[in-house]
Amino acid sequence: MKIFNKFIYFIFFSALIHSVWANQNIPDKEMSRPSMAVIKKAVDLVAGEYQKSVLSALRKSGRNARELIYALENVSLRQREGMAFLIANMPGRDLVALKGNFLVENEILAYQAMSEVPWGKDIPPAIFFNDVLPYASFNEYRDNWRADFYKRFIKIAKNSKTIDQAVIALNKYAFDALHVSYDAVKRPKPDQSPNESIRARYASCTGLSILLTDVLRSVGIPARIAAIAMWPDGSGNHTWVEIWDGHWRYIEADQPSPLDHTWFTMKASRTDSGHPIYATSFKRTRLKFPMRWALNLKFVSAIDVTENYRNLK
Numbered sequence: 001m002k003i004f005n006k007f008i009y010f011i012f013f014s015a016l017i018h019s020v021w022a023n024q025n026i027p028d029k030e031m032s033r034p035s036m037a038v039i040k041k042a043v044d045l046v047a048g049e050y051q052k053s054v055l056s057a058l059r060k061s062g063r064n065a066r067e068l069i070y071a072l073e074n075v076s077l078r079q080r081e082g083m084a085f086l087i088a089n090m091p092g093r094d095l096v097a098l099k100g101n102f103l104v105e106n107e108i109l110a111y112q113a114m115s116e117v118p119w120g121k122d123i124p125p126a127i128f129f130n131d132v133l134p135y136a137s138f139n140e141y142r143d144n145w146r147a148d149f150y151k152r153f154i155k156i157a158k159n160s161k162t163i164d165q166a167v168i169a170l171n172k173y174a175f176d177a178l179h180v181s182y183d184a185v186k187r188p189k190p191d192q193s194p195n196e197s198i199r200a201r202y203a204s205c206t207g208l209s210i211l212l213t214d215v216l217r218s219v220g221i222p223a224r225i226a227a228i229a230m231w232p233d234g235s236g237n238h239t240w241v242e243i244w245d246g247h248w249r250y251i252e253a254d255q256p257s258p259l260d261h262t263w264f265t266m267k268a269s270r271t272d273s274g275h276p277i278y279a280t281s282f283k284r285t286r287l288k289f290p291m292r293w294a295l296n297l298k299f300v301s302a303i304d305v306t307e308n309y310r311n312l313k
Contacts, residue, residue: 032063033062033063033065034058034065034066034069038069039055039058039059039065039069040055042054042058042068042069042072042073043055043058045072045073045080046072046080046081046083046084047080047081047084050081050084050085050088053088053089054072054084054087054088057087057088057090057095058087060092060095060096061095061096062096063096064095064096064097064098066100067098067099067100067103068087068095068098068100068103069100070100070101070104071083071087071100071103071104071107072084072087074100074104075104075107075108078111079107079108079111081125081129082107082110082111082128082129082133083103083104083107085129085130085133085283086103086107086133086134086135086282089282089283089284089301090282091299091300092299093299094136094142097142098142102135102142102144103135105144105146105147106133106135106144106146107133109146109147109150109218110128110132110133110146110217110220112150113132113150113154113157113218113219113220114128114132114220116154116157116158116220117154117157117158117160117166117219117220117221118158118160118161118162119162119163119220119245120220123220123222123244127222127244128222129282129283130224130281130282130283131217131222131223131224131244131282132217132220132221132222132223133217133282134217134282137209137210137213137214137224137225137280137300138191138206138210138225138280138289138291138300139191139291139294139297139299139300140191140192140193140196140210141193141195141196142193143193143194143195143196145193145194145195145214145218146214146217146218149194149214149215149218149219150218150219152174152177153170153173153174153215153218153219154218154219156169156170156173156219157170157219157220157221162245163221163243163244163245164243164245164249164259166219166221167216167221167243167245167251167259168258168259170212170215170216170219170221171212171251171253171254171255171256172256174211174212174215175208175211175212175253175254178197178198178211179198179201180197180198180200180201180202180203180208180211180254181201181202181203181254182202182203182204182205182208182254183202183203183204184204184205186200186202187200187202187203187204187207188200189207189293190204190206190207190292190293191206191207191210191291191293191294192204192206192207192210192211193210194210194211194214197210197211198211204239205238205239205240205253206225206227206239206293208253208254209225209227209239209240209241209253210225211253212241212251212253212254213225213241216241216243221243221244222243222244223241223242223243223244224241224242224279224280224281225239225240225241225242225279225280226239226240226241226242226250226277226278226279226280226305227239227240227277227278227289228268228271228275228276228277228278229275229276229290229292230275231267231271231275232267232270232271232272232274232275233267233270235267237292238264240252240253240262240264241253242279242305243259248279248305248308250262250309252264260312265312266312268309268312269309269310269311269312270310271306271309271310272306272310273306276304276306277304277305277306277308277309278290278302278303278304278305279302279303279305280300280301280302280303281301281302281303282301283301284301285301285302285303287301287302287303287304288300288301288302289301289302290302
């Protein structure tokens with residue numbers, strides 16, 4: 001009887017091993033590139049103005065097209081335009097890597113925050129898509145920061161009467177709560193993601209700006225990053241945050257100064273076309289943001305905002 005049982009176990013495990021080996025050599029349909037019929041069906045879900053760019057994005061995404069299609073199919077009809085905007089404009093490295101669940105959670109929470117803050121109904125769709133909905137600003141690691149920041153900071157935003165009031169409050173409270181401060185030496189790298197800055201407890205002006213921008217976006221405040229590669233007097237570069245309250249204004253991350261009044265106001269007012277100031281844009285533009293820590297990377301779009309700063313008082 002024992003010999004018989006051993007024979008049965010041998011047959012069973014031999015078949016199991018053969019099955020595993022065989023499956024390794026058969027393409028997994030779930031991991032393969034979706035057919036054009038599946039892709040075109042997904043494209044039909046989005047508004048006409050996005051169909052061409054979404055189709056192009058899904059073609060470029062390879063196997064990950066399944067994740068992007070999942071994201072399109074699993075948001076509400078009202079939120080689908082926002083998802084189409086993200087897919088149409090996301091960098092190539094994100095097209096082949098980001099998961100559907102990540103994108104769906106990011107979008108649902110962004111819309112939820114907008115429905116809860118006093119100014120939510122006054123934000124134009126174009127501003128919301130480009131400056132609230134995006135999950136990143138530069139080439140930083142794609143952290144899933146929105147849920148955590150929403151839970152931490154939404155009460156402050158809801159209790160603020162205006163965007164300006166909320167920005168000032170959050171610029172002080174968020175860095176204290178997250179225990180992150182400026183140090184250009186102790187920080188591990190300039191382009192830290194929010195989680196990397198929180199772990200390190202230090203960040204450069206770029207890392208602080210990334211962190212503040214994500215905090216503000218998590219509670220429905222339109223925000224983007226601005227920077228100058230070199231001040232006209234040759235004193236170096238700098239990065240800061242812009243917020244939208246009807247028009248674009250600026251603030252220094254983790255500093256107690258009010259809006260449009262920082263230590264670099266005078267320096268920025270003296271800039272010129274040879275020393276341009278750029279703001280980030282998730283939507284593709286003809287300009288590319290010059291990331292000094294990664295000048296070889298050209299996938300971050302930019303808007304030239306130099307004239308907004310010239311002759312500031």
